[in-house]
Amino acid sequence: MIDFRPFYQQIATTNLSAWLETLPAQLKQWEKTTHGDYAKWAKIADFMPNSTACINLKDKVESIPTEPLSAGEQQRIVHHLKQLMPWRKGPYHLHGIHIDTEWRSDFKWDRVLPHLAPLKDRTILDVGCGSGYHMWRMVGEGAKMVVGIDPTELFLCQFEVVRKLLGNDRRANLIPLGIEEMQPLAAFDTVFSMGVLYHRKSPLDHLSQLKAQLVKGGELVLETLVIDGDVNDVLVPADRYAKMKNVYFIPSVPALINWLEKVGFKNVRCVEQAITTLEEQRKTDWLENESLVDFLDPNDHSKTIEGLPAPKRAVILANS
Numbered sequence: 001m002i003d004f005r006p007f008y009q010q011i012a013t014t015n016l017s018a019w020l021e022t023l024p025a026q027l028k029q030w031e032k033t034t035h036g037d038y039a040k041w042a043k044i045a046d047f048m049p050n051s052t053a054c055i056n057l058k059d060k061v062e063s064i065p066t067e068p069l070s071a072g073e074q075q076r077i078v079h080h081l082k083q084l085m086p087w088r089k090g091p092y093h094l095h096g097i098h099i100d101t102e103w104r105s106d107f108k109w110d111r112v113l114p115h116l117a118p119l120k121d122r123t124i125l126d127v128g129c130g131s132g133y134h135m136w137r138m139v140g141e142g143a144k145m146v147v148g149i150d151p152t153e154l155f156l157c158q159f160e161v162v163r164k165l166l167g168n169d170r171r172a173n174l175i176p177l178g179i180e181e182m183q184p185l186a187a188f189d190t191v192f193s194m195g196v197l198y199h200r201k202s203p204l205d206h207l208s209q210l211k212a213q214l215v216k217g218g219e220l221v222l223e224t225l226v227i228d229g230d231v232n233d234v235l236v237p238a239d240r241y242a243k244m245k246n247v248y249f250i251p252s253v254p255a256l257i258n259w260l261e262k263v264g265f266k267n268v269r270c271v272e273q274a275i276t277t278l279e280e281q282r283k284t285d286w287l288e289n290e291s292l293v294d295f296l297d298p299n300d301h302s303k304t305i306e307g308l309p310a311p312k313r314a315v316i317l318a319n320s
Contacts, residue, residue, distance in 0.1 A: 041157035057140030128196035184212035194223035242295035265318035
């Protein structure tokens with residue numbers, strides 16, 4: 001099983017030390033209720049090589065072993081990585097293997113990064129981090145420590161496998177909890193919440209929980225689905241949205257800014273909006289499921305299969 005003790009040791013002498021009052025007990029409880037395949041997934045990291053490698057996290061997430069692997073060794077690694085499908089967020093370039101994930105998360109990162117306060121030497125929280133792609137890019141920007149939280153066991157195991165192929169880099173850590181389970185730490189310089197808000201039944205509670213993790217004056221990076229409209233426009237899907245059953249509220253940008261101001265954020269501004277394209281989210285050999293093309297009206301890609309506005313995403317920055 002995955003050992004969280006190194007993380008406890010890392011945060012013991014930092015501003016995150018108060019988390020040790022609750023986190024170990026929470027993770028012990030979490031281990032009692034994990035997915036039936038968790039033990040199998042968690043062991044896959046053991047099959048990854050311990051070879052030294054050159055690491056590039058600035059331009060991509062890449063490891064190049066100092067001694068090239070044989071074709072057989074690469075094939076063995078691919079076999080184990082495929083057992084962790086679907087791979088949704090990436091891409092990863094690890095030991096000569098290209099994990100061509102469903103999402104080109106580098107597209108989003110390239111849109112978001114120019115607007116951010118410099119990440120160098122910052123302590124960062126990434127809420128709903130998935131397999132951790134953006135966390136590694138944050139490390140590549142010089143972050144001191146990046147903590148991702150996501151309760152999905154498969155994402156945790158994908159993250160640990162990538163970490164192993166990146167030489168067991170400990171500057172990023174993934175904790176399998178949701179934001180609602182975190183005590184208010186007020187300890188992070190930057191908090192990211194990307195692709196999470198529309199999955200929350202109570203979006204204002206989510207925004208308040210994000211604010212509770214920031215130091216005074218810290219920066220929130222919020223990326224979420226939006227619709228066109230004014231401050232009073234919010235889409236509440238009657239059933240599914242793009243075949244997703246867990247989409248609750250999709251606000252207009254003015255409505256979203258209003259929500260953030262209502263919970264106490266300052267200097268709230270929208271810095272970027274983009275339609276999700278079929279180049280950014282698509283089927284690959286690392287995904288057995290449907291993807292964006294299956295979620296849109298085949299005759300009109302400006303609408304979802306349900307006839308609702310097609311996915312449009314905005315990036316909002318704010319300060320605590």
